[in-house]
Amino acid sequence: LEDWPVDGTYDFFYLPMSSKGRRSLGHAFLNFVTAADATAFCSTWHRRRLSGCDAGKKLKCLFADVQGFEENLRELKSKRSIRS
Numbered sequence: 641l642e643d644w645p646v647d648g649t650y651d652f653f654y655l656p657m658s659s660k661g662r663r664s665l666g667h668a669f670l671n672f673v674t675a676a677d678a679t680a681f682c683s684t685w686h687r688r689r690l691s692g693c694d695a696g697k698k699l700k701c702l703f704a705d706v707q708g709f710e711e712n713l714r715e716l717k718s719k720r721s722i723r724s
Contacts, residue, residue, distance in 0.1 A: 644670075649677040652712045666697070669704065671712050678703070 652671035672678035
């Protein structure tokens with residue numbers, strides 16, 4: 641999260657972790673407050689590497705099917721209830 645400080649441009653951040661190793665699954669979900677914030681993020685980060693990450697993979701910014709804070713929260717809760 642050092643690379644993405646909380647600066648008010650996004651209101652939802654979810655980094656799925658493995659259940660055993662407590663490691664990232666290799667993707668994250670962010671919901672940006674405005675379309676301009678999302679566009680600025682993608683223009684800055686698409687095809688770049690995160691600092692301190694030894695995986696060496698470049699980031700790939702994509703727009704999700706689920707949009708909005710409430711919708712993302714609802715989606716996350718529904719997936720967690722399925723696993724329980």
